[in-house]
Amino acid sequence: MSGVRAQQKEKTRRLLVDAALNQLSAERSFSNLSLREVAKEAGLAPTSFYRHFTDMDELGLTLVDEAGLTLRQLMRQARQRIAKGGSVIQISVETFMELIESNGNVFRLLLRERSGTSAAFRAAVIREIRYFTMELCDYLQQANDLDSEVAYMQANAAVTIVFGAGSDALDMDDKAERVQLSKQTIQQLRFIARGAAELSDRRKLARKPRK
């Protein structure tokens, strides 16, 4: 079992995945992407598609998985930058905005399929975003010594705000506009952080009233 065959297969599988990714754009969503188009872009006969995926849906779920991976890489990258000092919120937002500028289509995929017509897709996207949220939650809880429930609410709100801003950023061609959006987003995240910190403190006080 040298695996020269399996190796070749994996290679053209990637060809299909990449073909699909490359066709995504502002005016082209995964759901109005046809099996034949993807196959053609990959340089394959339409029927060869079935050697790798039973469905376009199966390919789609693969794409969502990859998008989730990208999201996790993003968080790692942000953490590395944070370790070098600077405002946590500002660095996070800037890192996220960079992702949108360089990987807009991947992000679009998540945004669209989150409210798409396939329950399986929606579930997959929601799962990826949940991972993302949970990781942020752990970080917040530990870094700011927050009540766990409060930390979750903050993380959830922050992710919603950042994704919303990302969605808006996708439709901006002007650089200055995007900078303005970043500033606003940072401020909004600070609102949330402030509110969360206060609630967490109040809860602690209620638990141990004296001291």
Added chain:
Amino acid sequence: MSGVRAQQKEKTRRLLVDAALNQLSAERSFSNLSLREVAKEAGLAPTSFYRHFTDMDELGLTLVDEAGLTLRQLMRQARQRIAKGGSVIQISVETFMELIESNGNVFRLLLRERSGTSAAFRAAVIREIRYFTMELCDYLQQANDLDSEVAYMQANAAVTIVFGAGSDALDMDDKAERVQLSKQTIQQLRFIARGAAELSDRRKLARKPRK
């Protein structure tokens, strides 16, 4: 010019609009809705469609307009309830959640087309949401005596959070889950309100240091 003809025309036009609205669901978006299907649902021949709209796109924009109308009605309703006393935030969230339960498909339309493949649709949806945000902004600024820029950031963040929660609510079948989501959303809006109030105060102090 009795208008019996124009009247009849308007009537079947509504037939088409309603047919389209009725076909929307969790597993059916406007973009994968065909002209023929809409015409059939309205009880018309496919080609009759063109007597009322040049395109499916034109019908779609009409739907977005109606959705915007629904949104504005929602805000009016919330204001009426608020006038009768109670927590502003809580009443707003509850009112919004009622909309989603009763008009889920209208809300889905907005969510989907906001990140859809048609620039015209995206623009239309964003415009409707902007109206909504602006109205909230005016209210906040006046009711809480906020700095105007701060009020806008709060309104924008609040709308993002509420729409995000609405999106999540659409995929929930369990009643208790939705109640929990409402509570969380209310708390998150309070975070934001708190943060906004503080920033506004700080800005005021900076402007007239002595008093």
Added chain:
DNA sequence: AGTTTAAGTGTACACGTGTACGCTATTATT
């Protein structure tokens, strides 16, 4: 009353779609 306008119908066409089926060529197994 006679003529024009326009909403609605039915037929027809070209096109893109998913996929079933049989084939070839190359790798893997025996």
Added chain:
DNA sequence: AATAATAGCGTACACGTGTACACTTAAACT
């Protein structure tokens, strides 16, 4: 060396799509 497995291809089919075109029929206008 002989056989089995399988990635990829080409053909073929039924189906749904948008829409052009010629038509009927009833309201509107002159």
